[in-house]
Amino acid sequence: MHKFANPTFFMKIANGIFPWATGISILCFAVGLPLALIISPPDYQQGDTVRIMYVHVPAAWMGLMVYGVMAASSAVFLIWRHTIAHLVARASAPIGAVFTALCLVTGMLWGEPMWGTWWVWDARLTSMLILFFLYLGYIALGDSFEDQERGDKAAALLALVGSVNLPIVHFSVEWWNTLHQPAIFGLKGFSVNAAMLQPLLLMVAAFQFYYIAVLVIRLRAELLSAKIRTARFNLAAAE
């Protein structure tokens, strides 16, 4: 694992993955979107509004997963001091925040026709909202220190503390009787019809690879800005 801590080596792999991730993501979107939004059957109860699910569920899943990635990389950063792990966490945060926001917004759009309300304070929705706030706190904290290294560590610690929320989000529909329907992905398999499952899985894959592609772009930018900072220091020192 320590081999990957070398930024040059890491970026070589990341750059190798990048075209594949982009390609697969575009392909999955190209096949999945028409399948999900036009071809797949409408729900017998919900009608066409069920199509929101194909964006809502993958977005929710990604919101959780990206936070998991953030927490795991933050732990690696705090334990082994691998800067690249922190860069992964830092680059992931805005992406995860947007996924979570997308999940909340599509959920509201779905809730209005189905439940007759944009928002209810039930456990699933509230814990997802907390997740969104945690992302915002993480982003705000990292930029709030004069000393960049101190900001990095503080943010990493916050990511770890906030990971307490992840199981709460995941199990909220099982622990509490809520308006929100139970999870589609579970240990006992899938709880949707195959005609709906196919486009859903395609959309999940599309989101997944989209995240990887954007993450590589953001990592490039983070590393470049680090290089620029070092170059400026050297320039200032030389003068």
Add this chain to the structure above:
Amino acid sequence: MNGFNAILRRDLTLAIRNQGEVMMVIAFFAIAATLFAFGVGPEANVQSRIASGVVWTTALLAALLSLERLFAVDYDDGTLDQLLLSGVEPVVLVLAKTLAHWLTTGVALLIAAPAVALGLQLPATGYGALMISLLLGTPILSLLGAVGAAIVLGARRGGVLLSLLLLPLYIPVLIFGAAAVEGAVLGMTTTAPYAVLGGLLILALTLCPWAAATALKHAVE
């Protein structure tokens, strides 16, 4: 253990000599609750309906207000470096300072809460639950607060940042604290919210001191 006692005694002595800080927290608690009373109007039944939530929310905000200074004062004048250099385990330091914070702010809020609740026309059946839920809940606020306060040490706009970090983490405590009072007012059993608050307290007690200690070590590095 000596270090723990010494730090606890020091912080309590400082709090007794400098009573203004605790008074300010209580004053904030009372004024914020008053704002709600004016905001919803003088109707007694509306006020008593929302009293449980308002008392809990304002108590939570008042606790938050005092947390910014938990480590910041010692950090700014270098005492924190000395304390950590003295060989006291950082976890012990955190536990002592958190306990001192709870004994001053938390207990003060507990004492003031019935008066504030009275002003908001909380029905008589709710007071027992209010006190028990605050007794279980305010230590969690102090423990989580210690983590937040340690993380934001040395940050720009530390106070605003602290609220942004802590308020999301405070939501579960608020939900179950207010639910206990609400349940008692409606004549339901309140065992479930007490159990959850107790569980959260144990969880916070086992995890927060270590997280805060790690943040303190990073802060003085």
